[in-house]
Amino acid sequence: MARADFATVQSAPFPLAPAGLASGQALGPGLAARPNADDDSGSGGEVPSSAWRVRADAWEFLGYAVKQLAAARSLTGAGRPPRELPRDVRRLLPLLESLEMYWASPGQQYVTEMRRILEAGEYLEALNLIEPVARRVAGHNHHAQEPAQDPERESERVEEPAESRKRFEVLVIDDVSSADREALQTELHSQRRPADSFNYELVFVPSFEDAIVAVLLNPDIQACVLRPGFVPNTKQRLGRDVRSFLDRFLGKSLPQRPLDRILSLAEKLGQLRPELDLYLVAGVGIEELAGSLTRQFRRIFRRQDGLELHLSLLAGIAERYEAPFFHAVQQYSRKPAGVFHALPVSRGGSVIHSKWINDLGEFYGLNLLLAETSATSGGLDSLLDPHGSLKQAQKLAARAFGAQKSLFVTNGTSTANKIVHQSILAPGDVVLVDRNCHKSHHYALMLAGAQVSYLDAYPLNDFSFYGAVPLESIKRMLLDYRRAGRLHEVKMLALTNCTFDGIVYDVERVMEECLAIKPDLVFLWDEAWFAFAGFHHIYRRRTAMASARSLEAKFADPAYARRHAEQLRALGGGAAGGYDGGGEPDDGGPGSGVGHVSDELLLKTRLLPDPAKARVRVYSTQSTHKTLTSLRQGSMIHIHDQDFGQLNEESFREAYMTHTSTSPNYQILASLDMGRRQVEFEGYELVQRQADLAVSIAQAVARHPLLKKYFRVLGTKDLIPPQYRETSRQMPLRDGLAAMSEAWERDEFVVDPSRLTLHIGLTGVDGDTFKHDFLMDKYGIQVNKTSRNSVLFMTNIGTSRSAVAYLVEVLVKLAETFGDEQSGLSGLGQRARLARVAALTSTPPPLPDFSRFAERFRVDAQTPDGNMRDAYFESYKAGSCEYFSAAELMRRVAAGEEMVSASFVTPYPPGFPVLVPGQVITEEILAFMSALDTREIHGFNPELGFRVLTGELASRQKPV
Incomplete structure (x- = not known):
């Protein structure tokens, strides 16, 4: 560093400040920094609700700033500390004090001590406190020893190998004095034993609202201890987004x-993060409380039961940590064995001593080969008839995903879809299905012999x-089938929840x-592309399993039955013959839920089913x-099928x-486990x-002057027509969790913020190229998917900030390339x-709706379903x-x-069958196919053309 006096360093802006920190923008996770006598920066402006990035940036920037101060001190010589800290440091300290209230490590006391040291001018000592925290919070050095809540208490920690114990935090909700906090902390710490597999620290908050904020912001919290002394409201100054979210969430x-407050808080914590273990510590009368609170709490304790609480905290984590099938595979790989069955690769037998393929073992590693077996011995269990470790692993998956039953599938969701369809549908059953769904559904329906009635999604022709x-x-x-x-x-409805492009249904509605x-x-x-959604409170409500549980709870509530009866009377249904099937069903068949209310009135009404008749029968397939x-x-x-045991268990097996x-x-x-x-x-x-990182990409594209010249990230208003949404934000999460929560509660369709459809039409380059x-x-x-003028980017749980930065950098380079090419074009080239x-920016031939099945594959002219199986196998006959x-x-x-x-014709992109067996070919379909610019079309032979049913069979009419 060049020689400079301290005043210069103190007043200069820090060049490496994360975006927004130096300017006072985006300073926190929904928390306005508390005003302080030494802080003239105000609240730091409006703040986002996601803490992980802001917290990491704040610690990293503080470390950089203090390092600069320490360097300046070394140049100017030791002496009297400055009268006040630089403005940027003064802005960060109250922010971190507000944030760290919700973390045990390093915790609020740690920041307070750090402030004292900084104000004393001991910059090197402060830096020693800051740097390990900054590394850990940024995601590095996960196994490093955690800093204590108070630097002076580091010696009290249990000595242990750095990598031996997983660490978590426990939220204690109680308005108690610092002395009482210290006493509880000391009591629980005293219970630690060297044999413990896990270690934990306590986070204390005094109020109902603080508990919600802590669980929202701090993902290290894995258990909550509720004590009756907590108060309703926080004393923290919350940012607008968190305040708005709390108001919507809490009422x-x-x-x-x-x-009532205890029960309500337990319910709300469960809604946010159902995986958390909840414990209640009560002063008196726990025997009376226990019977009424068992559903909400894992256990109830008296205040004196410190050892039992400690053991329960560890046991709860151990249950979630258990991975029975993975552990069984591990144990099997460590056992000596003699292989006398049909898998030469097992134990590495055909690989590690080979002269020619030993590099296979070197590449994949010995553990992979040691764990390979075709025997169901050693505790490995059978996928087709699980009784041991695999059965337990699937039970744990059901708990995690909120299902009654979960099963593992080893050859993808294509197979999972076929299993579900075949288990439910018999030849002749009618199924309503999105024509735009994955091709595995179409093949499964053909195999099942179902009568397929295609539903058309709304088109995005542009x-x-x-x-x-x-x-x-x-x-x-x-209603058409009723008429x-x-x-x-009609047996089943099959839809894609979260389409490839990120459009999500209101599943419950x-x-x-x-x-x-x-x-x-x-x-x-x-839900092939939506397996992650069950683990976030906003996403979760639109998943199949959460919606099924919600409906089952509604139907069991007497208040819901009253609401249904009120709606029935309002629609003019009366006590008999109403839309709930009060009289004889119109179609004369079993199971009808609609009586004599007009179709148009039913279409305009948000209908409530009769809870005495409705059955919750829901299946979800997910590509983990x-x-x-x-x-x-x-x-x-x-x-989640209320009738699984009676109606589907055998056929599903x-x-x-x-x-x-x-x-x-x-x-x-094992990887699923x-x-x-x-x-x-x-x-x-x-x-x-992953959602936050996607939003940061969208913001970069929207703000960068060169990127927005060629690219645009499509938002809600582009992908969802106005008639299907009540809210109007283009990218709700960009405006905070409260805005996203509102849209996901109210709109018929929403867009998954982790999906980014980048419109590239202005580059002059098509999506495939x-x-x-x-x-x-x-x-x-x-990337996976493109369209004529767009490219789909998806962040996932493995996406890093570095990967996001690289993508933005690449897009900038590409934009520069397009700009250079454009400037060098001649007049003819420009044209x-x-x-x-x-x-690429004009509307091509419109996306074709499903035309119709040929008459001979239909039941009647009133309903659209057709039998693809008959059409498919008709093509097997010679001369058919x-x-x-295309021209002919x-x-x-x-x-x-x-x-x-005569066959399925599926272009990639867009990835749905444009034609299925038995479908009538139209001019619109052929025009769309001719306009496609794609390298891959399944079911189409570019040399021979389209395969069509012809000859004597083609003229045959449907038999009477």
Whole structure:
């Protein structure tokens, strides 16, 4: 550092300050820094609600600033400390004091002591306190010994190897004196034993509101201890976002009676983070309390039960930490064995002594080979008939994901979808399904022989992909089947919750209103890209399992039955013949939930089902490997089905046997077990982080003058038409958790903030070329989906801040490249470029809706369902098919000939079948196919053309 006097260093802005910190913007996680006599910076402006990044930046910047002060002191010589600290440091200290109130480590006392040392001018001593905290909070050195809450108490910590114990924090909610806090802390610390597998520190907050804020901000909290002395309201000055979120989440007033307040807080903590262990410490009458509080609390203690509380805290963490199948695989790999079965790779036998493939073992490691087996011995259990460690692992997964039952699948969600469809649907059953869903659903429905009735999602023609299926369309289809007298044939509704592009349904509302029309309808929610959602309080409410639990609770509430009866009377249904099926069902079949109320009135009303008749039968398929930690093809099926034991258990077992390999990959199963453990401990933190990082990318694109010249991140207003949303924010999370929470409570559809659809039309480069030639080949940026003029970026729980910075850097370089190319173009080149831009920014041929099934594959002309299985296997017959070029097909269709597809035709992108077996080919479909610029079209032979049902079979009419 060049020689400079202290005053110069003190007044200069710090060049490495994280964005916003030096200017006083974005200074905290929803907390305005408390005013201080030594702080002239005010509150630091409006602050975001996510603490993880701001806290890390604040500690890192403080370390940098103090290092500069220490360097200046060494240059100017030791002497009298300055009269006051630099403005930037004075701004950070009250911020960190406010934040660290909600963390045990380093904690508020630590910051107070650090402030004292800084104000005394002992900068090197302060730096020694700051740097280890900054490294840990930033995510480095996870196994380093944690700083104590008070630097003077470091010697009191139990000596242990640095990496031997996992650490967590326990939130104690009670308005007690510092002496009482110290006494409880001392009591629990005294219970520690060298054999303990975990270590914990205590965080104390005095109020109901502080408890909510602590659980929101501090993901290290894994257990909460409620003591009756806590007060309702915080004394902290909260930022607008956190204050607004609290007001929405808690309502206008908190319960005043202590017992009601305890129950309410337990309920709210469970809503935010259901994985937390809750304990109650009561002074008197715990015997009377125990019976009424067992659902809310893991255990209830008297104040004197310090040892039992300590042991319970550790036991609760140990239960979540258990990964039975992973541990069984570990143990198996350590046992000596003689292999006399059909897996030469087991124990590395065919690899490690090979002269030619020993590098396979070197690359993957010996543990992988030692753990390979085809025997169900050594505690490894059988996937097809689990009784031991695997059965227990699936039970733990059900607990984590909020399901009644969860099953592991080792060959992806494509197989999971086939299992669920086959278990529920029999030939002739009608299923309503989004035509835009993953191709595995279409193949599964063909195999099951179901009558398929396709629902059309709303199109986003400007970007060449679909949104989601409006609830009105689903209700209208159900009512059409009622009118045709076939509602009793409708068995299932299958939808994609969180589409590839991030559009999410209001799952509970969809199921609730559909059950008002068809009380026994079964739901399959494909959540392949949404497995992470169950571990964040805002996302969770739109998941299939959370919605199923909510509906079951509603239907058991007498108040809900009264609301249903009131709605029935308001609609004019009366005591009999109402929309809830009070009289004979219109279609004459069993299970109808609708009587004689007009269809248009039902479409306009937010319907409530009859809780005495509605059954909650919900299935969810999730690709754990796509959005959580698992080896490739690791997926799960989650079930919340009130009638599973009576109606589906046997058929589900047979379907599972049909599609599950007898030789499953045990490494995939073990990774599913560990992925479950991870999200129970850190899922909340990781999901919040992935969403925040995505928002930071969107903000960078919107603010950078060069990036916004060529790119735009599409938001809610681009992807969701106004009739499907009540709120109006373009990117709700950008405006805070309160704004996101409001949108996710009120809007019919919302956009997952961790999905970023980047519009690239102004570059003049189509999405497929942009993906391969620019992102992947040139810079190694991997993306999955593109459209004609967009590229989809997804953050996930493994995305780092460095990866985000690299992506922004790459986009800037690409924008510079486009700018340089544009400036060097001749007049002719400019016109060609403008033509490409015009083609990518204008509306292409509209996305084609599903046309119709040919008459011979339909039941009647009133309802749209068709039998794909008949059409698919018709093509097996000799002479039944012929190939036609696109031009020849267009000529024949224009001339009025009915041309029927013999196969699935699925272009990637957009990734949905444009044609399915038995579907009539239209001019609109052919125009759309001709406009596609994609390298991959499944089911289409570019040399031969489209495969079409022809000949004598094509003219045959549906038999009477």
